[in-house]
Amino acid sequence: MGDRWFPGSWPALRQLRGTDRLGRGKAAQSERSAELRARTVRADRVVGSICPYCAVGCGQRVYVKDEQVIQIEGDPDSPVSRGRLCPKGSASKQLVTSPLRETTVRYRRPYGTEWEDLDLDTAMEMITDRVLKTREQFWQWEHDGLRVRRTMGIASLGGATLDNEENYLMKKLYTAMGAIQIENQARI
Structure with missing residues (x-):
């Protein structure tokens, strides 16, 4: 079981006892979450694109590693969307990488x-x-x-x-x- 289940290590108790009263820092972190890194850090390059779903033309950043798309996010430099994407645009990585995508x-x-x-x-x-x-x-x-x-x-x-x-x-x-x-x- 280790100290993972020890009541003093529970996030709520860490939040109340420590200096992180709002639970936005160490009080909310587990060992696993402290080691997490964004997928975008691993990218070889970033390609600017436009969301294909509607005529708004929201800007996207496509993160590529080993010639494979690993993440698609809103482009904060886009004057149209300023980094924001709707739910369809946010899910557009699936359009490119889904194993169900038609190729014929x-x-x-x-x-x-x-x-x-x-x-x-x-x-x-x-x-x-x-x-x-x-x-x-x-x-x-x-x-x-x-x-x-x-x-x-x-x-x-x-x-x-x-x-x-x-x-x-x-x-x-x-x-x-x-x-x-x-x-x-x-x-x-």
């Missing part, structure tokens, strides 16, 4: 009954091929005698998690592809 693309072929896993490169090639085919199939040079240079076969509906810069890039991308039906969920 699930795909079901037309008229298929089973799903299959595709690697990301294969899925991206399939998307590229389909975009080019759709653009070519529905391309219009003219409409009612006016030059329009557009495709009616591609449309975009952006989401509220996109920030202004991402929406700007989406608009540029779809406009360059000839799409004119570009909308954002925030306006609907």
Whole structure:
């Protein structure tokens, strides 16, 4: 049992008998807690990032050790969030490190009954091929005698998690592809 269970070592008694009346220092520490160090101390480097969950754009510090994310915290230098994160942002390390994270693309072929896993490169090639085919199939040079240079076969509906810069890039991308039906969920 040792002195761990001796009543004089109980935190409440240490707090009342000692100078740490508020219990914020040694009175609240155990042997184990006195030896604890923050995970961030072990990091090889710190990378600035932005929380991916909403359009607020809270700043994050991503702590990396051996090329693995070991902690994500709010960035106190961020003018947006000043080091604070909501519960979703605080849990964003799980988004990166969870063993349940999907690393493949699930795909079901037309008229298929089973799903299959595709690697990301294969899925991206399939998307590229389909975009080019759709653009070519529905391309219009003219409409009612006016030059329009557009495709009616591609449309975009952006989401509220996109920030202004991402929406700007989406608009540029779809406009360059000839799409004119570009909308954002925030306006609907």
